[in-house]
Amino acid sequence: MPAVPDKLSIINSELALTGNNLVNVEEDGSDEWIVTSAAYDSAVGSVLEAHSWDFDTKIATLNRLGPSPDTEYDDAFAKPAGCLHLIWVRLNNFSVDYKIIGNQICLSSSGLPVTAKYVADDETQPWPQLFIDAIRCLVRAGIYRGLHEDPATADREEEKAALAIQQARTRVDQEQPKRALFNSRAAMSRRVRRPFVGSPQGWSGTGVPD
DSSP states (O other): OOOOOOOHHHHHHHHHHHOOOOOOOOOOOOHHHHHHHHHHHHHHHHHHHHOOOOOOOEEOOOOEEOOSSSSTSSSEEOTTTTEEEEEEEEETTTTEEEEEEETTTEEOOOOOOOOOOOEEEEHHHTHHHHHHHHHHHHHHHHHHHHHHHOHHHHHHHHHHHHHHHHHHHHHHHSSSOOOOOOHHHHHHHHHHHHOOOOOOBBBBBBBOOO
16 A cells, blocks of 8 residues: 655645645645645545544543634644544543644633544554545645636546545455355244144144144
């Protein structure tokens, strides 16, 4: 399987293929980054939830960075290292409302600890090719929709992503061992209609001669 690509390399690859300026560093404030970063984050979340990719999940305590850049929230916390997709965020074991801004998780916290469950990006395990294909298609769709204002082409790229996910489902299903049929006599008797056999003449219903 291919090596694990990072977010910036996928974004720049798709920007180049669609004739756009490349992004030198993350969070540079450019239109290219704003559109593609949002498309990438949305793509990873939707593709992960669309199929079982066997990525590991972890739970970690978040580190507070300081005040939230969004005034609707109080504090900003750092995303866990290697976080591919957030599943939930909790404060004192209770679910809380949060917002992701860049690599920060913003929420209104009134105490600690703040924990998060997330899909871990293990760099030692390459991503499946169809997973990468779906992510690229959805990032490309975001570029056509957000930068080129070309919804028709964006729709076609989203269809390609859906096809990649469907192919992944089929491939995984084919790799699973087939379940052996349970051929017990009891099961067979439930599937086969048998003629009624009465007791021989002169025998009672107990199976004992009269």
